[in-house]
Amino acid sequence: MSDQTPAALVLEDGRIFRGQAYGTVGRTLGEVVFTTGMTGYQETLTDPSYHRQIVVQTAPQIGNTGWNDEDDESARIWVAGYAVRDPARRPSNWRSRRSLDEELARQGIVGIAGIDTRTLTRHVRELGAMRGGIFSGPELGTDDEMVAAVQASAEMVGASLAGDVTTAEPYVVPAIGEKRFTVAALDLGIKSNTPRMMSQRGIEVHVLPLSSTVDDVLSVEPDGLFLSNGPGDPATTDAQVELARHALDRKLPLFGICFGNQILGRALGRGTYKLRYGHRGINIPVIDAETGKVSITAQNHGFAVEGEPGEEFDTDFGRAVVSHHCANDGAVEGLRLLDGPAFSVQYHPEAAAGPHDAAPLFDKFVDLMTETR
Numbered sequence: 001m002s003d004q005t006p007a008a009l010v011l012e013d014g015r016i017f018r019g020q021a022y023g024t025v026g027r028t029l030g031e032v033v034f035t036t037g038m039t040g041y042q043e044t045l046t047d048p049s050y051h052r053q054i055v056v057q058t059a060p061q062i063g064n065t066g067w068n069d070e071d072d073e074s075a076r077i078w079v080a081g082y083a084v085r086d087p088a089r090r091p092s093n094w095r096s097r098r099s100l101d102e103e104l105a106r107q108g109i110v111g112i113a114g115i116d117t118r119t120l121t122r123h124v125r126e127l128g129a130m131r132g133g134i135f136s137g138p139e140l141g142t143d144d145e146m147v148a149a150v151q152a153s154a155e156m157v158g159a160s161l162a163g164d165v166t167t168a169e170p171y172v173v174p175a176i177g178e179k180r181f182t183v184a185a186l187d188l189g190i191k192s193n194t195p196r197m198m199s200q201r202g203i204e205v206h207v208l209p210l211s212s213t214v215d216d217v218l219s220v221e222p223d224g225l226f227l228s229n230g231p232g233d234p235a236t237t238d239a240q241v242e243l244a245r246h247a248l249d250r251k252l253p254l255f256g257i258c259f260g261n262q263i264l265g266r267a268l269g270r271g272t273y274k275l276r277y278g279h280r281g282i283n284i285p286v287i288d289a290e291t292g293k294v295s296i297t298a299q300n301h302g303f304a305v306e307g308e309p310g311e312e313f314d315t316d317f318g319r320a321v322v323s324h325h326c327a328n329d330g331a332v333e334g335l336r337l338l339d340g341p342a343f344s345v346q347y348h349p350e351a352a353a354g355p356h357d358a359a360p361l362f363d364k365f366v367d368l369m370t371e372t373r
Contacts, residue, residue, distance in 0.1 A: 006134035007112040009054070009083055010146040015123060019114035020136075023085060023104025027139035029153040030054040032132035033302065036281030041100070045079055045109075046072040048165035048189030049258065049300050051231040052156070053134050054081035055080045055268025055280075058121045059205045062283030063100035072193040076163065077104070077201040078231075081134040082111035083120065110134050128276045129302060131155065155273055156302065161232030162240075162259070165189040166210035167224070172196075173205040177252065181369050184222040186207055188230030188259045193350040197362050211239075214246040223369045224253035227260025230347065232302050234262035234272045241266045248317045248342055251358075253372050255365040256344030259299055263345040264335055265305035275331065278302035285327035286334070286347055286358075294327060295357035297347035303330040304346065312338070 007022035035058040040064055044055060062084040081105060091099050104111050112134050119155060124130070133150045135141065142150075145215060157221035166187045172343020173195035175181075180202035187207050188252055195205040206220040217225060225247045227240070237259075247254050256264045261274050279299040286297045289310035307313070309325035324346070325333050337342040347360035 002121035003078070005137050005317070006140060007113060007134060008140060008146065009120070010113050010129040010135065011123070012146050012147070012150045014143075016143060016146070017112075017115040017120055018109055019112045022084060022111035023082060023109045024111070025139075027133065027135050028054065028081040028108045028110040029131070029133045029150060031129055031156045031274075032056060032124060033129050033278055033280055033283050033300070034058055034117075034124055035300070036283065037298075040282060042067060042071045043073050045082065047191060047229075047300060048074050048078045049229050049231050051078045051161050051165050051189070052159065053231075054083060054134060055079045055224055055245055056083040056117050056120055056124070057085070060085040060117065062086070062087065063091060064087035064114050065093035066096025067098050067100055067103040068093070068095040069097055070095065073193065074165075077107045077109050078219055079109065081355035083115060083117060083134070084111070084113050085117045087113045110136065112136065126276050127263035131349045145162060147368065150182045157231045158236065160235070160236035162188040162210050162230040165231060167207055167348035168209065169208060170206060172206050174208065175199050175202045175204045178202055179204050181366065182206065182215045183224045183225040183226050185226040185228060185245070186210065186217075186221050186260075188211060188240070190228035191350060194226075194257070194368045196227060197326045197350050197359070201362055201366050203366070210282065212243070214243055217243065217247070222252065222372065224255065224289060224365060226365075227254070227263050227344070229258035229260065229274050229300070231259075233274075234259060234266060237263055237266070248337070251340055251372065253365070254342040254344075255361075255367040255368070257348060257350070258346060260335060261335060261346045262303060262305055264342060265307075265332070268317070268320050268335065268337070272303050272308045274304060275302055275304050279326065279331070284347065286324050287327050288324055289322065297333075297358055301346060307332040341372050343368070
C-alpha cells in the first residue's frame with residue numbers, strides 16, 4: 001500500500017467499510033463476492049470467471065509472495081475490484097518480480113485495504129452476494145451518492161459476460177510428446193492451466209471462440225469437446241447449450257468444467273439458479289455419489305444446476321445422474337450421462353494453487369475418448 005488515500009467499499013444495502021486505497025485510486029462497480037483461499041491470489045485475480053466481480057479475500061494477509069510472470073491464468077487481471085485486510089509491506093519470494101500493489105496499479109485495478117474482511121464476509125454470507133463499489137480519492141462521495149451509484153449498477157443475474165473474456169481467434173496448444181487426441185475447447189473464459197494439463201496427456205487442444213458453431217468444432221476433427229469455465233449467468237448461453245446438444249447427439253465425448261457443467265446441465269434439460277453467496281475457495285468438499293469418496297476441491301461459481309445428490313433423471317439423450325454434490329450445502333457438483341460419453345464437474349480439476357484431488361478427471365476424459373474411438 002503506497003499511501004493512505006482514503007477509500008470506501010459500499011454495498012447496495014447501505015453498509016460501508018472504510019479503509020485505504022490499494023492498487024489504483026478511482027471507482028469501480030461489481031458484484032461483491034468472497035474467496036476463502038489462503039494462497040493463489042495471483043491465479044484468482046487472473047481467472048476470467050471473476051470478470052465484473054469485486055473479490056474479497058477472507059485470509060487477512062495478502063501479497064506476501066508478490067507477483068511473478070509465470071502463474072497468470074490469463075493475459076490480464078479480470079476482477080472488477082479487490083478488497084484485502086492486511087497487504088504485505090514487502091513481498092518475499094524468489095520468483096516475485098514486483099509487489100501485488102504495483103501490479104494492481106499497473107493494470108488499473110481499483111482496490112481497498114485495511115478493512116475487516118471477516119466481518120464483510122459474514123455480512124455477505126448472511127445476506128447473500130450483492131452489488132457493491134469501491135470508491136477512493138477524488139471518487140469518494142457522500143454516503144448517499146455512493147450507495148445510489150451501486151444500486152444503479154447492473155445485476156449479475158441475466159448478465160452475459162463470456163463474450164467479454166473469450167479468445168478473439170482460435171489457437172492451438174500442441175500435445176506434449178506423442179499426439180494421442182484432438183480436442184475442441186470452447187473458450188467461455190478458459191484458464192491457461194486447462195489446455196496445459198490436457199497437452200501433458202498427449203492432447204492437441206484447439207481453443208475456439210465462444211461464437212463457434214458445430215461446423216467450426218467439427219472442422220478440427222475432434223476426438224472430444226471441452227466446455228470451459230467462465231463468468232456470468234448460464235441462462236444466457238442458449239447458443240452454447242445448442243452446440244452441446246449437437247455434440248451429445250453425435251456421441252462426441254464431452255467434458256465440462258464449472259460454467260461448462262452448467263451448460264451441459266442445461267443441454268440435459270436442467271435449469272440453473274443463483275446461489276446465495278456462491279462457492280469460492282480451494283478447500284470445498286465434494287462427494288462422489290457412486291463411491292462416497294470426498295475430494296477437496298477448488299471452486300469459483302455463483303450459479304448452480306438444479307438437482308438432488310445422486311438423482312437419476314431422463315434426458316433427450318438417455319439417462320443421466322447427478323454424480324457429485326457439495327458436502328456443505330448439497331449443491332450439484334457434477335453430472336454424468338449414463339447412456340452417452342459425457343460428464344462434467346462444477347469444480348476445478350486444473351486448480352492452481354491446488355488442491356489436486358480432482359486432477360485425474362483429465363485422465364477420465366482420455367479414457368472416454370479412447371473408448372469411443
